[in-house]
Amino acid sequence: MRNIGVGVIGTGFMGKAHSFAYRAVAGIFPGSLRPVLQSVADINGEAAEQAAKQFGFLRWRTDWHALVEDPDIEVVSITTPNVVHREMALAAIAAGKHVHCEKPIAPNADAARDMMDAAEAAGVVTQVGYNYIKNPMLKLARSMVAAGELGEITGFRGIHAEDCMADIAGGERRGPDFREAWEIQRIIDTAVRSSKLRTWQAIEQAIE
Numbered sequence: 001m002r003n004i005g006v007g008v009i010g011t012g013f014m015g016k017a018h019s020f021a022y023r024a025v026a027g028i029f030p031g032s033l034r035p036v037l038q039s040v041a042d043i044n045g046e047a048a049e050q051a052a053k054q055f056g057f058l059r060w061r062t063d064w065h066a067l068v069e070d071p072d073i074e075v076v077s078i079t080t081p082n083v084v085h086r087e088m089a090l091a092a093i094a095a096g097k098h099v100h101c102e103k104p105i106a107p108n109a110d111a112a113r114d115m116m117d118a119a120e121a122a123g124v125v126t127q128v129g130y131n132y133i134k135n136p137m138l139k140l141a142r143s144m145v146a147a148g149e150l151g152e153i154t155g156f157r158g159i160h161a162e163d164c165m166a167d168i169a170g171g172e173r174r175g176p177d178f179r180e181a182w183e184i185q186r187i188i189d190t191a192v193r194s195s196k197l198r199t200w201q202a203i204e205q206a207i208e
């Protein structure tokens with residue numbers, strides 16, 4: 001089993017989820033890669049230090065640039081607010097790192113395209129955190145559509161209910177740089193889930 005160095009930028013809700021997952025992966029998929037938690041970065045130094053202690057990162061930083069330049073790191077997880085994904089991803093890709101970026105990858109299509117083009121040109125492996133695509137619930141829906149149990153699909157109305165973005169004080173707590181971004185993120189984070197399901201279903205029907 002080969003070790004692979006990992007760096008995580010952001011220590012909030014998804015930073016914790018990525019860190020848990022990296023810690024667990026070698027136990028769940030033995031014989032593949034063993035992630036080594038090399039470094040974690042957050043603009044909040046206390047949060048970075050706490051995450052390093054809690055999850056076992058070897059180093060912590062407040063400057064993410066140092067993390068993406070770290071030669072011991074092969075994979076960078078970006079779990080920061082959407083508005084800063086592009087800058088971080090382009091720097092990580094330029095440094096030759098594989099990138100797992102949280103969804104939505106960017107606040108607009110131009111930024112997302114920049115990231116995609118850079119990754120393709122560099123030949124690095126990338127992934128976006130569309131974890132629901134692998135959800136057993138959606139796999140069941142997919143098999144029901146494929147088996148014709150739902151008949152001919154003529155329309156789709158998506159509802160995605162979750163309350164993690166219901167925190168109206170979240171923007172205040174995240175500070176002036178992220179107040180507006182949080183408000184936008186509250187809308188598109190949830191909308192993207194339902195549109196993702198719709199896209200998948202449309203593709204499924206086209207294949208059939």
Ligand SMILES: NC(=O)c1ccc[n+]([C@@H]2O[C@H](COP(=O)([O-])OP(=O)(O)OC[C@H]3O[C@@H](n4cnc5c(N)ncnc54)[C@H](O)[C@@H]3O)[C@@H](O)[C@H]2O)c1
Nearest residue numbers: 010011012013014015042043079080081082102103104129
């Ligand atoms: N895949 C999923 O299921 C899922 C679920 C929730 C959120 N998300 C996505 O994950 C991303 C993060 O969301 P979250 O809920 O974890 O947010 P959060 O606010 O809980 O955490 C963000 C973290 O990033 C840090 N940060 C902000 N700017 C930084 C910078 N310049 N350098 C270093 N650290 C910085 C913050 O201090 C904070 O710790 C967003 O893109 C969001 O859309 C994905």
